Amino acid sequence: MSEALAVHGLRKSFGQLEVLRGVDLAVAEHEVVCLIGASGSGKSTLLRCVNLLEPIDEGRIVVEGEEITARGVNVNKVRRRIGIVFQAFNLFPHMSVLGNVTLAPTLALHTPRAQAEAEATALLDRFGLGDKRNDYPDRLSGGQQQRVAIVRALAMRPDLMLLDEVTSALDPELVAEVLEVIRELAAGGMTMLIATHEMTFARDIADRVCFLDEGVILEQGPPAQILSEPKEPRTQQFLQRIIEAGRL
């Protein structure tokens, strides 16, 4: 298996606060890796660093053999290969669904408009959003908005998808439809790095689960092992709290 993503010794601080304290992580092609951990453990920061939305302090990030944290790398080109979906959807409110999905392909990839719209329509149809293509985001439910955000990222044909707690802002009854989309992506062989609080989902979908604690990956392994028989006391504590909250 070749590596889609490799993170070496990644450190990142915000002022005095060191959020990532030497993260090492490798994701193979077609692999689905779930990041779990308490709020503030650095999951979101890690994903934002991989997409170069946050400048890193130390370490290296390599995507498909190319070091993207090296000097002189064109960040815009790197980001086109890495899709990210945010907790708060971040759709563009002044554009229709179709406008949201076709914006980046037409501007960044110079895809002709007609072709971009045809591809976007095909993607929207595939995820059950075909009839929403001309609607504006504020007309859609949270679940629909998040599915559009996923389609928007997919329209760039990324090699790697980063999902940052994509169901955390959703009403409980809307979570399933978004998770279904992610399952379909996994089944299609998409390489994904997923920060999530949905332990059941992580158990289902992940090839590997990483427990992030105070800025380092404390423990990782197959979901069955990490979620059922964690070795580290900190992981056990974290999962105990999740179980008490009725989330596992």
Add this chain to the structure above:
Amino acid sequence: MSGGEGRRAVTVALLSTIVFFTLLGFAITHAPGWPEVKRTFFDRHQLAQSMPEIAHAFLLNVKMFCIAEVFILVFALLLAVVRSLPGPVFFPLRALGIAYADFFRGVPTILVIALLGFGAPALQLKHVPLSTTFWGIVALVLVYTAYVSEVYRAGIESVHPSQDSAARSLGLTHWQSLRKVVLPQAVRRVIPPLLNDFIGLQKDTALVGFLGSVEAFKQSQIDAAATFNYTPFVAAAVLFVALTIPLARFTDWLVLRDRRRRQAAGI
């Protein structure tokens, strides 16, 4: 509110308005100096005589307003964008932008008009117009660009950074994100305050009369001086108000529509 209460509210508002203005009218028309004021400010004959001239001169105000507005909209946007540029490389540009905005918001408009209108033609540069109206418009553009750029800047800052993040994460450049994602949202939000500044601009075109351009205020001054009657000033005021009211009501309507829309989308 029920229909009965609504009707009652309207009746009360109507009655109190009538009573208020009747009393005010009575107080004014029974003041000791009223006959004299009536003759010098509200002379019907004088009004009919000077109105056509002043209305004609008022076209110059409208013209100055329209020309200045176009340039202000463009320059102010450029200035706001310059001030929003990130990174230390653009520090000199940002500093220049701040200095510009500080200076032209600090100096009274009438002074800028006087300095440019009397100073620039005196340089006797080739290919530079000598027209006072031209320099008056330039002064208005300089001053209002500073104000309007602040309005644009508030709009840009009101767009949540996550919008830019989302655009950049898709591989868009800083400029593409600004042009397609941030600015369209920013401009939409500041249309009401922009229109508010333009109401101010409409009125300030009268200051150019100070340079000698015969616009409505200057024309009314000429007429008043010739007849020792101030009715022409009232005529000019009426014209300015007639132009401002529609714009003010339009601004109110836009604000209201925007608020309703956000409430409808918000909950």
